[in-house]
Amino acid sequence: MPSMASNNSSTHTAKSEFYARRQEIEKHRKALPIAAAEKRLLEEVRNNDILIIVGETGSGKTTQLPQYLFNGGFCRSGGIIGITQPRRVAAVTVAKRVAEECGVPLGQKVGYAIRFDDLTSNSTRIKYMTDGLLLREALLDPYLSKYSVIIVDEAHERTVHTDVLLGLLKTVQKTRSLGARDIVNSDNKKDENGTLLEKDNGIQNTSILKHCQSTKLSPLKLIIMSASLDAQGFSDYFGGARAVHVQGRQFPVDILYTNQPETDYVDAALITIFQIHLEESPGDILVFLTGQEEIESIERLVQDRLPKLPESKRKLLVVPIFASLPSEKQMKVFMLAPVGFRKVILATNIAETSVTIPGIKYVIDPGMVKVRTYDASTGIEPLIIVKTSKAQALQRSGRAGREGPGKCYRLYPENEFEKLKDSTTAEIKRCNLSNVVLQLKALGIDDIVGFDFIEKPDRMAVIKSMELLFLLGALTEESKLSDPVGHQMSRLPLDPIYSKALIVASQFNCLEEMLIVVAMLSVESIFYAPREKLDESRTALKSFSSTDGDHLTLLNVYRASEEFLEKSKQVNSKEKAEKNLRKWCKENFINSRSLKHARDIHSQIRRNVEQMGLQITSCGDDMLPFRRCLAASFFLSAALKQPDGTYRALSSGLTVQIHPSSVLFRMKPECIIFDELVRTNQNYIRNVSRIDYLWLAELAPQFFALQE
DNA sequence: GAGCACTGC
Numbered sequence: 001m002p003s004m005a006s007n008n009s010s011t012h013t014a015k016s017e018f019y020a021r022r023q024e025i026e027k028h029r030k031a032l033p034i035a036a037a038e039k040r041l042l043e044e045v046r047n048n049d050i051l052i053i054v055g056e057t058g059s060g061k062t063t064q065l066p067q068y069l070f071n072g073g074f075c076r077s078g079g080i081i082g083i084t085q086p087r088r089v090a091a092v093t094v095a096k097r098v099a100e101e102c103g104v105p106l107g108q109k110v111g112y113a114i115r116f117d118d119l120t121s122n123s124t125r126i127k128y129m130t131d132g133l134l135l136r137e138a139l140l141d142p143y144l145s146k147y148s149v150i151i152v153d154e155a156h157e158r159t160v161h162t163d164v165l166l167g168l169l170k171t172v173q174k175t176r177s178l179g180a181r182d183i184v185n186s187d188n189k190k191d192e193n194g195t196l197l198e199k200d201n202g203i204q205n206t207s208i209l210k211h212c213q214s215t216k217l218s219p220l221k222l223i224i225m226s227a228s229l230d231a232q233g234f235s236d237y238f239g240g241a242r243a244v245h246v247q248g249r250q251f252p253v254d255i256l257y258t259n260q261p262e263t264d265y266v267d268a269a270l271i272t273i274f275q276i277h278l279e280e281s282p283g284d285i286l287v288f289l290t291g292q293e294e295i296e297s298i299e300r301l302v303q304d305r306l307p308k309l310p311e312s313k314r315k316l317l318v319v320p321i322f323a324s325l326p327s328e329k330q331m332k333v334f335m336l337a338p339v340g341f342r343k344v345i346l347a348t349n350i351a352e353t354s355v356t357i358p359g360i361k362y363v364i365d366p367g368m369v370k371v372r373t374y375d376a377s378t379g380i381e382p383l384i385i386v387k388t389s390k391a392q393a394l395q396r397s398g399r400a401g402r403e404g405p406g407k408c409y410r411l412y413p414e415n416e417f418e419k420l421k422d423s424t425t426a427e428i429k430r431c432n433l434s435n436v437v438l439q440l441k442a443l444g445i446d447d448i449v450g451f452d453f454i455e456k457p458d459r460m461a462v463i464k465s466m467e468l469l470f471l472l473g474a475l476t477e478e479s480k481l482s483d484p485v486g487h488q489m490s491r492l493p494l495d496p497i498y499s500k501a502l503i504v505a506s507q508f509n510c511l512e513e514m515l516i517v518v519a520m521l522s523v524e525s526i527f528y529a530p531r532e533k534l535d536e537s538r539t540a541l542k543s544f545s546s547t548d549g550d551h552l553t554l555l556n557v558y559r560a561s562e563e564f565l566e567k568s569k570q571v572n573s574k575e576k577a578e579k580n581l582r583k584w585c586k587e588n589f590i591n592s593r594s595l596k597h598a599r600d601i602h603s604q605i606r607r608n609v610e611q612m613g614l615q616i617t618s619c620g621d622d623m624l625p626f627r628r629c630l631a632a633s634f635f636l637s638a639a640l641k642q643p644d645g646t647y648r649a650l651s652s653g654l655t656v657q658i659h660p661s662s663v664l665f666r667m668k669p670e671c672i673i674f675d676e677l678v679r680t681n682q683n684y685i686r687n688v689s690r691i692d693y694l695w696l697a698e699l700a701p702q703f704f705a706l707q708e
Numbered sequence: 709g710a711g712c713a714c715t716g717c
Contacts, residue, residue, distance in 0.1 A: 135717075160715095292713090660710050661709090
């Protein structure tokens with residue numbers, strides 16, 4: 001029978017395809033530089049409780065080492081090998097790859113867990129995750145008792161999460177190796193897994209330092225993986241831990257410098273683009289710029305000059321990429337240029353690590369980068385343009401050597417390179433620490449200044465964040481985590497100010513509303529206003545806007561989107577309804593990626609507050625309690641109108657102005673609270689709402705009594 | 709009447 005025959009042959013084809021694929025995977029794995037070191041690495045991990053692995057790009061360390069350890073018996077007693085990544089996409093894509101290499105469905109032996117997306121099961125033994133997620137897990141299981149091995153990958157990036165995790169893991173490892181020998185009494189109850197049970201209020205009050213009772217816990221193996229050559233810093237931090245080096249696989253990249261310093265790097269970049277285009281062999285160009293404005297201006301300049309070239313030389317395709325660009329436009333960098341065309345990608349830092357673009361042969365690096373800094377005295381976090389570090393320059397040039405030999409044009413003289421800092425300032429040195437402090441306190445680490453960080457944050461920044469947490473009621477006068485407010489706040493994956501707002505809202509009977517507003521405030525800008533459609537977007541915004549301010553406007557947007565989605569779901573499939581929602585967003589000039597993010601956060605924090613036992617009630621149509629609640633929650637950023645129409649921020653004394661994007665920009669009420677202060681040409685406040693001045697003294701007397 | 713790099717729970 002023909003059908004039988006075809007069935008058989010297709011089964012046969014499928015089978016042979018399967019085996020061909022397996023063979024291909026095996027061949028690929030054996031060819032990786034790290035493969036030759038499998039036995040040696042296993043020995044090193046057996047002999048050392050802490051191991052530093054320096055692996056260059058393309059060594060295969062992230063995908064292979066966990067498999068070696070699994071096969072080497074490191075999960076034998078049920079332990080899990082956890083691998084942390086600074087970024088979500090990395091955790092997901094690597095896990096998928098490793099599951100395929102192991103020939104198992106994702107979520108079984110190999111899985112991943114990131115916020116909003118957990119693809120692990122009881123049988124998961126190799127678990128990829130974000131470092132921030134593992135920190136959250138530590139709040140529930142301070143010994144990280146599920147894990148037999150923890151691998152911290154990309155440690156050289158030194159994100160805040162990585163730094164806190166390193167300090168925590170150091171303590172956990174010490175505790176677990178002690179716990180395996182000694183029995184120490186504890187007043188906490190334990191379940192059969194050795195996990196500490198939560199106390200009655202749903203909040204666990206344990207200290208990994210004080211309660212060492214881990215008789216069932218086995219020692220923890222710790223592996224720190226870094227791509228930078230600076231293993232010494234990690235080794236010193238871990239008491240002279242052993243460091244091994246694994247060869248990478250990169251093609252050579254020619255580094256070219258300018259003879260003289262450039263006064264205008266944007267102009268220099270433009271000239272270099274055309275120089276490469278006219279003189280060099282085929283291959284795409286990647287240009288590193290500092291921000292959207294620079295990217296858009298170079299894009300225009302290239303377009304302006306192209307028509308002046310001979311017809312045969314006009315085949316240059318310009319593609320911008322930066323984080324706030326809608327995803328469908330971002331995808332353009334992955335599309336092949338038409339035949340005969342050269343692609344030039346104008347990118348921010350997003351192309352340094354987050355996005356890998358194929359086909360790049362030339363990199364142009366002006367040597368500048370925009371970074372967020374933190375000013376502890378004002379609490380403002382301005383963005384400034386600074387020179388890159390050496391490590392960053394190397395990372396950028398490496399982007400030209402992924403598929404073949406390449407060239408990197410550094411738009412500064414060689415002696416300037418020598419003057420650059422070795423590596424970028426760790427994030428912990430330049431960020432607001434209130435969340436870090438809150439997390440550490442929740443882990444039972446009370447002495448923040450004395451905590452064993454790989455690099456100490458500034459003392460002033462620690463003190464400032466403790467002051468803030470005290471004013472929010474999260475810390476007691478003795479700087480201990482308060483009960484229940486501090487404990488509750490530490491459980492919420494939010495900025496501490498927002499966490500507090502949720503707790504306050506439960507007392508004002510408007511938690512329903514505050515959950516939405518806090519979710520909306522937590523995401524990147526909800527409104528999307530392209531320059532060419534400014535008027536249309538303004539009209540769209542009007543239909544949602546509230547005279548009470550931006551917070552209620554955000555609430556209106558969220559509710560309108562919910563209503564639209566619910567209606568759409570009644571007549572459509574879930575997929576179709578979500579597609580319709582994206583269309584609705586576009587029509588209303590709303591960034592659908594941001595709204596989706598807000599919806600995810602909303603459902604997560606709603607679950608969180610339910611678990612805490614907070615009452616989720618709504619204030620209905622009466623917005624007065626909600627506005628009073630805003631005053632009670634955001635009193636630290638209240639501002640009063642001055643005779644000249646500017647505002648004075650009450651806690652900092654700074655003169656500020658309402659940002660033109662606010663619905664209150666023209667209305668200028670007497671007294672307001674705001675969400676964010678950004679410094680550009682002026683001090684602008686964003687997301688502003690009208691309140692009554694008298695509410696401040698009534699609802700935050702502890703603070704406004706001090707003012708007088 | 710402005711303009712914001714990139715992550716993450």
